[in-house]
Amino acid sequence: MAKQPGRGFEGVALPTAYDVATRAGVSQSAVSRAFTEGASIAPATRQRILKAATELGYRPNNIARSLITRQSKTIGVVVGYLENQFYPQLLQALSYAFQAEGYRLLLFTNPPGGAPGGDEPVVEDMLNYRVDAVILASVMLSSHFADECRAAGIPVLLLNRKTDSPAVSSVTGDNEAGPRAIANYLLAMGHRRFGYVAGLESSSTSRDREAAFRAVLEPQGFQVVRAVGHYDFAAAKLATRALLASGQAPDAIFYANDHMALAGLEAARFEFGLVPGQDLSIVGFDNVGAAAWSSFDLTTYSQPIDRMVPIVVRAVLDQMANPQGEPVRAVVEGGLIIRGSSRGPKPRA
Amino acid sequence: MAKQPGRGFEGVALPTAYDVATRAGVSQSAVSRAFTEGASIAPATRQRILKAATELGYRPNNIARSLITRQSKTIGVVVGYLENQFYPQLLQALSYAFQAEGYRLLLFTNPPGGAPGGDEPVVEDMLNYRVDAVILASVMLSSHFADECRAAGIPVLLLNRKTDSPAVSSVTGDNEAGPRAIANYLLAMGHRRFGYVAGLESSSTSRDREAAFRAVLEPQGFQVVRAVGHYDFAAAKLATRALLASGQAPDAIFYANDHMALAGLEAARFEFGLVPGQDLSIVGFDNVGAAAWSSFDLTTYSQPIDRMVPIVVRAVLDQMANPQGEPVRAVVEGGLIIRGSSRGPKPRA
């Protein structure tokens, strides 16, 4: 009947492999093998053990297993702003993909409205949980943390952002080709006055997108006025207002992401009475679900989650298998998706 | 220099409490105490240990700690459809609130587009991780799973849904008063032909909301036509189309949640050329962020996340402290939020 130290129904301990062993008349190690894929055990023995286990309501304790295998089968994920639909979509896809590989996600979120920088102690704490890898999909985290993970021997992957350090793996959308495609498209549609709404100034992603956008326009003599939206809906509305209220208002605005572009669309339409796709062009980046909704019909450059996630999974798995391996720095190509929010010939209109 | 069995930078093992003990010239248990809140240890000793720990880059291994304390400090959360903005909002709030209590969330998601019923083996697997409690915020899960958790002695809490079993704790919005308030409001605004768009037929939440809605209207002799939106955006559009295309089209439609109401709004506006708030009234439930966006301006009944989450946290904490305690069955009051999508006098218009 074993000891009974623990919790469990009615204060009785959960059965252990020993209990199962006793009941099945085998050794405890046999029980272990019965629950280990591909372990050498006679089918008959295995059946007997499995039967005893079910009768007892036994479940292998993954904590104990982790302690000895040194694998928690857990991946720490830090996400920031879940208001931006891109992140829930990403999170769901990641969760599902890693579940298929036998990993689960331990979730860490930044405090709502938290300022960038300042590593949260809670996130530090994630390392104590011996996560097998860490995925950082939050802008709100100093890159110092990535180094700390590396020092602890834990693979890190930056998703949708980068660091200066080329030693850290990252997977991003095409922050170079995307903005260039957008710029060229806007030029072709006859625009001449451009605006850019940045995310956070500290964000490499926002900076890269802006640089690529300008790299097309400025050599041709076009100015790009800018405002900062901090990746926030309300702030992006304010930024849009500032841009549109100025004397030389742009007639084409590129936003660092869809989330802000949606806000811009609303500001233009409801505060200025403008008709996007006619009076001005509004373009985002990501192609989130809502971008395709009729209310927005947002032209954007896609960051294809279904193509990014497998790359992330493989990269993380590889890094875990071979910590000495080369870091991955993947850029996942997207595509320009022309919808109604921008001026010019529409796909089918 | 200790053994070197494990991973870690360059294949060297991470330092253990023993390594720190040796370096600080104390016993291993002293190290343990140095890292345990409120343990009896001399400040000087503690300082010395902490110093040695930092020098070695030591981090306490929570896995080992969990094994002995029988607490993983981890809560399993099952969420389904993250497209519905309500869930990311909820998830973020839960994550933050539990982090403050020293718990982390282990995330489980249903497969994208997964059918209801059928307990995913992956979710079963969560119990092997010895999560300290389970929060189910997914409709896509047979209630059988809740019993299984209870059998394993793990507190379960259903969020935004219920079971027949009164033994299981749950926290929901006001699925009784909310729909009644909506029905009364719509009546007062002069509506006479009503529609309801259900979520999943198997969902207690959707059934409760429909029943309460009808409970006001039918006794007064009004019919409620219905369609099923499966909590899905596209399906809700189809449902709306079906309702509006019929001979006796309703001029007031209540949706089981905002996510579907948003879809309904689009269908009415872009497929039927109707002006919501004028030609017909569209009402949702939840008050998600997007409901307040100008593009939707959706009248709804709120399910206040900031009031629900503390109740969830307390309930879960209580159940863990006292597994024998009474289950919690909290109904969190919301409020009718009248916006432009419904006919009648607007708050300030």
Add this chain to the structure above:
DNA sequence: CTGAAAGCGCTAACAG
């Protein structure tokens, strides 16, 4: 194929 034995890294009595 199976059992015995030795821990994984840490916490928790129990003496001192």
Add this chain to the structure above:
DNA sequence: CTGTTAGCGCTTTCAG
């Protein structure tokens, strides 16, 4: 206040 001593529940050689 601190060290000693047992394990937590399981995986993993190593014999047999």
